[in-house]
Amino acid sequence: MTDPKKRLRRTMLFLNAQRPGLMKDAYIYGADSVMFDLEDAVSENQKDAARFSLYNSLRTLDYGGAERIVRINGLDSPHWEEDVRATVAGGAEGIRIPKCERASDVKSVELAIDSAEREFGRDAGSTLLMAAIESPRGVLNALEICESSPRLFGVALSGGDYRSAMQTKYHPSGVEMLSARGNLLIAARASGVQCFDTVFTDLSDMEGFRAEVILDKEMGFDGKSIINPRQIPIVHEIYAPTEREIMEAERVARSLRENADEGVGVFLLDGKMLDAAFLRGAKRTLALAKASGLYDGEF
Amino acid sequence: MGKIGRLNIEPIYTQIFYRRPTTMETGERMEIINEAEVGTIESGDAKVTVAPLGGEIVFELQSSVINQYGRQIRRVVMETLRGLGVTSGRVSVVDRGALDCAIKARVECAVFRSSGFDGRIPWGGEVK
Numbered sequence: 001m002t003d004p005k006k007r008l009r010r011t012m013l014f015l016n017a018q019r020p021g022l023m024k025d026a027y028i029y030g031a032d033s034v035m036f037d038l039e040d041a042v043s044e045n046q047k048d049a050a051r052f053s054l055y056n057s058l059r060t061l062d063y064g065g066a067e068r069i070v071r072i073n074g075l076d077s078p079h080w081e082e083d084v085r086a087t088v089a090g091g092a093e094g095i096r097i098p099k100c101e102r103a104s105d106v107k108s109v110e111l112a113i114d115s116a117e118r119e120f121g122r123d124a125g126s127t128l129l130m131a132a133i134e135s136p137r138g139v140l141n142a143l144e145i146c147e148s149s150p151r152l153f154g155v156a157l158s159g160g161d162y163r164s165a166m167q168t169k170y171h172p173s174g175v176e177m178l179s180a181r182g183n184l185l186i187a188a189r190a191s192g193v194q195c196f197d198t199v200f201t202d203l204s205d206m207e208g209f210r211a212e213v214i215l216d217k218e219m220g221f222d223g224k225s226i227i228n229p230r231q232i233p234i235v236h237e238i239y240a241p242t243e244r245e246i247m248e249a250e251r252v253a254r255s256l257r258e259n260a261d262e263g264v265g266v267f268l269l270d271g272k273m274l275d276a277a278f279l280r281g282a283k284r285t286l287a288l289a290k291a292s293g294l295y296d297g298e299f
Numbered sequence: 300m301g302k303i304g305r306l307n308i309e310p311i312y313t314q315i316f317y318r319r320p321t322t323m324e325t326g327e328r329m330e331i332i333n334e335a336e337v338g339t340i341e342s343g344d345a346k347v348t349v350a351p352l353g354g355e356i357v358f359e360l361q362s363s364v365i366n367q368y369g370r371q372i373r374r375v376v377m378e379t380l381r382g383l384g385v386t387s388g389r390v391s392v393v394d395r396g397a398l399d400c401a402i403k404a405r406v407e408c409a410v411f412r413s414s415g416f417d418g419r420i421p422w423g424g425e426v427k
Contacts, residue, residue, distance in 0.1 A: 020401035021343025048412065049337050052404040055422055060400035082420065089422030120423055 004093065005128060005153035007067065008291050009033050009194060010223040010239045011232050012156075016041040017070070018050040023057045027064035029229035030236070032291070034063060037071045038083050039098050047079050051086040058090030069094040069130065075105055081112050087127070088116035094128035094153065099161070101138045103148035106131055110149045130154045130196075134161040139180045142187035154194030156225060157184050160201075172208055174215050185220055194222040203228050213238045240292035241285045249285035252278055253299045328425060331388030335412035338397075338405040345397035347405040349413045350389045356380060362394035375399045379406040383425050388413075 013031035015022050017038050026034045036057070042050040058068060070092050072083035076099075087095055097109050106129060113127050129151040133139055139162070146155055157180055163169055168176040181197065188195035197216045200209045213235050216224055224235055241249070252269065256279050259267050266275045282299075289295035331349045338346040358376060360369055372394055379402075380390065390409075392402065407426055420426055 019339075019341065019344065020397055020404070021341050021395075024343055024398050024401070049405070049408045051420070052337075052408040052411075052426070053401065055426065056400040056404040056407075060398075085419065086422055 008287055009067070009196065011226050011235050012069065012196065012223060013226045013229065013232065017054040018042045018046050020053055020057070023053065024061060027062065027066060029232055031066055031226060031232050032223065033067040033069055035069050035071055035096060035225070039071050039073050047073070051082065055086045055090045058092055067094065068092045069096055071096040071098060074099045075108060084109065084112040085116050088113060088122055089120045091122070092127070094130060096130045096132055096156070098132045099134050100131035100145055101135055102141050103144040106145060106148040106152060110151060113151070125151065127151065128153045130156060132156045132158045133184060134158040135165050139183050142184050143190060146187045146191035146193050152193055154196060154222065155184055155188055156196040157181060157198045159198030172211065174212065181219055197221045197224045199225045199227050200231070201227065203230065206234070210234055210238070236292060239288055240294060241289050245285055246289045246295050249282040250297055250299060252282040253286065329383040329385050329410050329414050331385060331410060331413045332415060333413050335409045337409040337412065340393055340395050342395050343397055343401065344395050345402050345405050346393040347409045348391040349409045352387055352389045354387055356387060357389045359391040360394065364396065372402060375402050376406055379403045382427050383407065383410050385410055
């Protein structure tokens with residue numbers, strides 16, 4: 001069985017947990033993960049209603065295999081602990097912590113989840129975590145955040161607050177986010193967790209969105225936060241490997257397995273040195289190909 | 300019975316159901332104390348209003364699909380109230396094609412707001 005922390009997460013579709021009309025149809029759009037938002041999308045006087053809506057949706061609706069994550073309210077609010085209880089009781093797969101700045105933020109939520117899993121009889125450790133980095137301090141502390149909890153499967157950059165804190169704004173080249181994206185990716189890769197890029201908010205600029213997704217893929221992001229279903233097929237198309245990449249990955253995986261069976265760890269394939277380090281990349285390519293409906297082979 | 304709002308294309312019908320509490324439902328926890336409203340009239344949602352009323356539950360429903368789903372919506376509302384231990388109050392639902400789970404969520408939240416409850420919600424307990 002695949003490690004739930006390592007599952008494919010090309011797209012995470014944000015949905016307002018206060019709007020049942022949106023939540024009921026979420027499965028149709030084919031996002032890898034759906035992100036029920038209790039935070040910014042929900043006004044202060046509707047936090048309770050959103051929680052009831054979330055809990056009942058989690059308990060009742062079938063999301064067709066999409067992962068269900070809940071963005072709770074910030075740790076500086078009076079809402080986040082009840083958000084955690086509703087989320088764990090409802091049985092969501094994960095929680096997104098907003099505005100993470102240090103490892104202790106993750107640990108605070110981890111303690112609340114421990115308690116909620118005991119209270120509601122859920123398996124200990126079954127609720128995963130991801131941390132959203134929204135500030136310069138969060139970017140600087142990315143490594144300690146990435147290494148803060150065994151529940152943590154990934155970190156996500158949140159561009160709105162970060163750009164504002166850096167006294168800049170969106171630029172099509174992505175130059176204003178370059179250092180944050182790079183720092184976060186390096187920290188995530190160093191600690192073996194996934195990394196997700198920020199939302200693209202201009203729905204009238206699909207070409208700009210496409211360019212940003214290409215940049216994300218080339219930089220090495222695992223996926224992207226999404227605010228509209230129209231963005232999903234573009235991400236999936238860009239993240240889908242080419243036929244040549246799929247064939248190459250399958251050859252690499254097969255050669256590595258055959259050589260490993262014969263006790264050979266390092267060898268040449270078409271003049272290029274290969275070892276076990278290449279297997280992870282090949283397997284990821286094949287997993288993306290499978291998710292894109294392009295490959296149904298043995299790996 | 301009649302059209303409500305100039306943008307409505309479909310007729311919206313209103314029915315009122317009266318229901319007295321049974322002994323099964325008495326002595327439990329939640330109580331409708333203040334008027335409270337939760338939800339919207341967006342498509343796929345329901346607006347639920349509860350208000351105190353002595354001795355009985357009065358259920359009022361407006362829905363464009365009342366002939367097809369009126370009994371089902373009523374059943375969901377009554378089961379939710381029973382689960383919460385509510386034995387009296389006026390409960391009005393304006394349905395806009397909400398799923399059962401959405402109606403249940405709106406009723407639960409309305410009752411908790413109405414009761415002034417300010418503690419940890421009994422997820423998986425009274426809130427099933």
